[in-house]
Amino acid sequence: MITNPVLEVMMNRKSIRAYTEEMPSDEVIEAVVRAGMQAPFAFQMGSLLLSRKQEEHPFGAPLMFAILVDSYRHEAMMAKRGWSMATNDLSLLFFGIQDAAYMAQNMVIAAESLGMGSCFLGWAPYEAEEFAAATNLPKRVFPLVHLVMGYPAEDPPTRPRYPLSYTLYEDAYPRVEDDVVAAAMRQMDEGYLAQDYYKKEKIIIPLEVDREETFTYETYSWTEHISRKTGQWLKTPRDILDPLNACGFKILQDEQEE
Numbered sequence: 433m434i435t436n437p438v439l440e441v442m443m444n445r446k447s448i449r450a451y452t453e454e455m456p457s458d459e460v461i462e463a464v465v466r467a468g469m470q471a472p473f474a475f476q477m478g479s480l481l482l483s484r485k486q487e488e489h490p491f492g493a494p495l496m497f498a499i500l501v502d503s504y505r506h507e508a509m510m511a512k513r514g515w516s517m518a519t520n521d522l523s524l525l526f527f528g529i530q531d532a533a534y535m536a537q538n539m540v541i542a543a544e545s546l547g548m549g550s551c552f553l554g555w556a557p558y559e560a561e562e563f564a565a566a567t568n569l570p571k572r573v574f575p576l577v578h579l580v581m582g583y584p585a586e587d588p589p590t591r592p593r594y595p596l597s598y599t600l601y602e603d604a605y606p607r608v609e610d611d612v613v614a615a616a617m618r619q620m621d622e623g624y625l626a627q628d629y630y631k632k633e634k635i636i637i638p639l640e641v642d643r644e645e646t647f648t649y650e651t652y653s654w655t656e657h658i659s660r661k662t663g664q665w666l667k668t669p670r671d672i673l674d675p676l677n678a679c680g681f682k683i684l685q686d687e688q689e690e
Contacts, residue, residue, distance in 0.1 A: 438541075438545075441541060441544045441545050442541060442544075443590070444544070444590060445540065445541070445544050445590070446549075446588055446589070446590045446591060447549075447550070447551040447552070447588075447591075448491070448549030448550060448551055448582075448584045448586060448588075449490075449491045449551055449586070450491060450492070450584065450585040450586040451491060451492050451493045451494060451549070451580075451582040451583060451584065451585050452582065452583045452584070452585045453486070453492075453494070454494065454582070454583045455484065455486070455494045455495075455582075456494060456495060456546075456548065456581070456582065456583070460546055460548075461482070461495065463542060463546065464539050464542045464543050464546070464548075464581070465480060465539065467538045467539060467541070467542035468480070468535040468536065468538045468539040468542070469535065470538060471531075471534035471535045471537070471538040472534050473530075473531045473534065473535075474527040474528075474530055474531055475506055475527055475528065475531060476506075476531060477501055477502050477503060477505075477506050477524075477527065477528035477531040477532065478499065478500065478501070478502065478528070478531040478532035478533075478534070478535035478536075479500045479502040479505060479573070480497050480498065480499060480500065480535075481497065481498040481500060481567060481569075481575075482495065482496070482497055482498075483495070483496045483497075483498075486582075489580055490551075490553060490580055491551065491580060493551070493580035493581060493582045494581070494582035494583075495580065495581040495582055496578055496579070496580045496581075497536075497539070497578065497579045497580075497581065498556065498563070498567070498575045498577075498578055498579075499532050499533075499535065499536045499556075499575070499576045499577045499578070499579055500532065500569075500573050500574065500575055500576065501525060501528035501529055501531070501532050501573070501574045501575075501576050502528070502532075502572075502573050503517070503524060503528060503572040503573070503681075504570045504571065504572040504573045505573075507572060521676075521681045521682050521683055522683050524681075525574075525676075525681060525683075528574075529576060532576045532577075533576070533577075536552070536576075536577060536579055539579065539581075540552075540579070543581050547583065548581055548582060548583055548584070549581070549582065549583070549584040550579055550580060550581040551579070551580050552577050552578070552579055553577065553578035553579070553580065554577055556575040556576065556577050556578045557574070557575065557576065557577075557672060557675055557676075558671060558672065558675060559575075559675070560574055560575050560675035560676070560678065560679050561674075561675055561678040561679070563575050564678070564679055569679070570680075571679060571680030572679070572680045572681070573679060573680075574675075574676060574679045574681060589627055591623070591624070591627075591629070592619060592620050592622075592623025592624060592654070593620075594616050594619065594620060595615065595616055595619055597612075598612065598615075598616040617655045620653070620654045620655055621653035621654055621655050621656075622653075623654075624653045624654045625650075625651075625653050629653075629654075630649060630652050630653065630657065631649040631650070634649075635657070636649070636652050637657060637660040637661065637664075639660070639664075640664045641663070641664060
């Protein structure tokens with residue numbers, strides 16, 4: 433494929449889980465944040481909460497950002513114009529999630545271009561109430577994802593991705609044949625096995641359903657790993673509706689009437 437310096441940064445990006453103790457300068461942090469702010473947006477409903485408490489962060493990362501869906505700030509602006517929120521919270525959240533996600537990805541690429549690494553931590557929404565209490569978040573602000581960042585103390589390989597043909601369709605969505613699915617699975621699994629990823633990390637998600645364990649570190653790979661997550665966890669929407677409700681976003685009609 434064609435390449436240039438920007439594409440090289442994007443294609444070489446990988447999650448970093450070991451960091452040096454060097455704290456990025458204020459100038460570097462500002463550059464990363466301003467790159468995030470320059471991302472496309474619907475309502476500019478993405479905001480950030482930064483922690484430099486390195487000793488408390490996963491992987492010893494110097495920086496940890498909470499990427500926030502922030503309707504509190506948006507509604508304060510509306511009030512100045514004499515408006516109140518009429519959009520339902522589910523629709524509002526979709527736009528806010530887009531805004532925050534675009535911002536976060538711009539920050540990742542900016543950090544890479546400045547010699548830093550990063551790693552997204554996706555469990556933030558399910559601990560939203562505790563995080564909000566610990567950080568004094570007002571109602572109508574929701575933590576979408578955490579992003580740790582700093583100078584890498586490791587240089588892992590990039591991880592496999594699905595084939596382009598399994599990702600890009602044109603004009604109409606095709607019927608995906610079994611052999612196409614199998615080929616895409618094989619590319620992911622063989623790629624991870626070649627890197628000994630799950631073996632090195634000693635990761636096999638335990639079975640919580642009535643299935644016999646047939647995998648070992650020599651055979652357990654990405655498609656089984658991700659299938660165990662979505663085949664066993666978060667079975668009820670209350671797992672995410674309750675944190676949203678605690679942060680002031682009412683999705684169900686009975687919650688709106690409380």
